[in-house]
Amino acid sequence: MLQSEQEIIRLCRKNDTKAQAALFGKYSGAMMGICLRYSKNKEDARDLLHEGFIKVFGSIARFKGESDIKTWMSAVFVNTAISYIRKHFGRTFYMGEDFPETRQQETEEEDELQHFLFNDLSQNDVLEMVQNLPEKYRVVVNLYCIDGFTHKEISAMLNISEGTSKAQLSRARKLLATMLIKKKVIYEKAS
Incomplete structure (x- = not known):
């Protein structure tokens, strides 16, 4: 059994599949929440979840530990969602006429x-x-x-x-x- 989150991260950096499964098991629910918010349906959310974890495991060597792993993973998933939307709906978002500034204070x-x-x-x-x-x-x-x-x-x-x-x-x-x-x-x- 893997001891600590630091140990799981260390082993994930070595592509240890048990450590990757442990990280997935611990955070897949929270990351699915992000995926559901950015996608139109559960099928797209599952695709985002898969793609996001591939990016997490592929870039975990760059995780410096300056924030907690969940915060770092959340940022990876938000960026993955934005990339996914760009890929499926165009390179830039909603080009066209610029909208005037809206009021600063909420009504x-x-x-x-x-x-x-x-x-x-x-x-x-x-x-x-x-x-x-x-x-x-x-x-x-x-x-x-x-x-x-x-x-x-x-x-x-x-x-x-x-x-x-x-x-x-x-x-x-x-x-x-x-x-x-x-x-x-x-x-x-x-x-």
Whole structure:
């Protein structure tokens, strides 16, 4: 039996299949969560999971131990998901007209939406709603709301402007609010 996570990592660097199986067993659930958030369905998520672990095992020698292994693996999986989306949906994300800067501060409605999404709904409900967003919105929602990247970081990752990232997030929030209204979780405000 493998002793510690450090030992598992050390053996994974030597391509030890038992150590790789142990790392997979310990983190496949968390990594599948990332894959599900970025993909449209479970089949694509399984493909991402497979591809992500291949990249983890192929690059584990570069893991320096400056963060914990789960954090490092999560970054590998997010990058794998973005590469996968680029490969299947085009080299750059959503080229075309640049969107104007959106307001910096969230409105009360957006705050209410965040509250319902992250406090009042089950993880499965949130996952289903996010998976039903158009690809360009789903990626920005994941990167900004869940993974904690800034619009500046997102713009660099996706080759879009910060304004486009903000606009896509704003549009995604509107679509999510519409979904919540349809589910009768929140009610449309009278004009």
